Amino acid sequence: MSPKPSDPPAASKPSPAETVPSPATGGELALVATPIGNLGDLTRRAADYLQAADCIACEDSRVTLRLLQHLGLKKPLIVYHDHNAEEMRPQLMERLQRGEKMALVSDAGTPLISDPGFKLVRAAAAAGIRVTALPGPSAPIMALILSGLPSDRFLFLGFLPPRSTARRGELAEVAQVRASLILFETAPRLVDALEDLLAVLGDRPAAVARELTKMFEEVRRGPLSELAAHYREAGPPRGEIVLVVGPPAAAVPADAADLDAALGAALAKMRVKEAAEAVAAALGLPRRQVYQRALELKEGGD
Template identity: 60%
Template sequence: MATPIGNLGDISRRALDVLRRADRIACEDTRVTRKLLSAEGIATPTTAYHDHSGPRERGRLIDAVAAGAAIAVVSDAGTPLVSDPGFKLVREAIEADLPVTALPGPSAPLVALLLSGLPSDRFFFGGFLPPKSAARRQALQGLAGLDASLIFFEGASRVAASLSDMAAVLGPREAAVARELTKLHEELRRGSLADLAAHYEAAGPPRGEIVIVVGPPAVQQAGEGFDLDAALTQALQHASLRDAAATVATASGLPRRRVYARALELAKEGEPAKDCGAEE
């Protein structure tokens, strides 16, 4: 039986029992896992299972389970199978009709959502966005209309750029940037996408693993109470005229042609815009 087990820093008695009874433990870093096992007096053999060793080890682990062995899969931090090769192992075990169960540990995306103060009744986990700005903005454009909070992983060196792209594409939304959640030095900063982008641009890349949570589009009644000029002015600072108009139209609920026409007027009045191409 293959059993994914969560964060080794906050492990349950049930998970410890599984680790004791397992025939082998597949882990991201055998050195990290060995510290826990030694502290708990567990002598179960370990196997490195990560992005580089996964293709080589999966077949061996599947064969072992098929032969009756119990294999436990653990992560160094967070819940296994989220943005790591563990899901491929589980998928192959299911395809081979082998039993799989899970003992999930702390989950950074869910903890970030809970601590953000943003709506948690509906959310979308987007994993890692593309590293290049153009592809990242295209991916965000596809998510702009979702009536849900958005959750992303991000590399520390790209936090400021990603937040800037989010502000340009998603508009003036509230957000939170979480660092090292479920670990010793966790930290969370809340604010608008634009304010957070400015903060990390000035402060430099944060250290550790990062989760970004973005609130859903503001609910508007056909633009009631919506400051169209202010929203367009902010959007035009980061996006082309066409993209800015599309983003603001989605956020406001106003007709796209009306928003685009006003964006053209603002551009003629001297507001920064990267293009003034015709509305498609």
């Protein structure tokens, strides 16, 4: 029963999930996104924060030093990565509790994506230290939006295991997830990874994005079978690689209007067969079905 207006408010003890620690110090941890290749992508706000920070926690001091030299800055750098995180976290926490303003950066892109930063954020939040973020470049998100694959739902897998058996096992666990899959891969393992993706997930539409934001940026789109065949013949590509794989076909039903719109745009630039192949790969539809509709549209247009 709700208390009457004249009743004093009932005292209640907050649950652990509702308890928010009050700031204990003036320290601050900021998660600062850095460029993934093009230094021009560093935001003005990020540059200003790096200038104001008392220290910078980074994955590789050599990489961060180059960024600071570009900005004309000199700052204390503290190396913090997977291999030393348990040892270094207490030292970082001590600095924050003393009131220091600390920036956390990764070698490239947004911190906490495939790095141990989340544990530092968790510890800082638990200690009542202010945590904020300065958004910016992110390779997984850039690859997703360039892929042409559904972006309303996506699952980031990071790096898959290097060995095929373990890799296929992890892929089997997410095979029915109704979302686009995003993962990192190394150039030497790319063909093996594409073949494992094909074996476990089927011939889904996919994209291989590499050297994002750099001079030789490339996004190659097509069914997994075609991508595997291409890189098997061409050899490992250079640069950093992000793979995006479309969801199961049943998860992205394309209505007639979507199909016709995609085919109309493709037919304006390509022959019927090429247009049908491109649209079938992008929408995850059977090629024969798309080719038949492309012929109908072409004949109708003529």
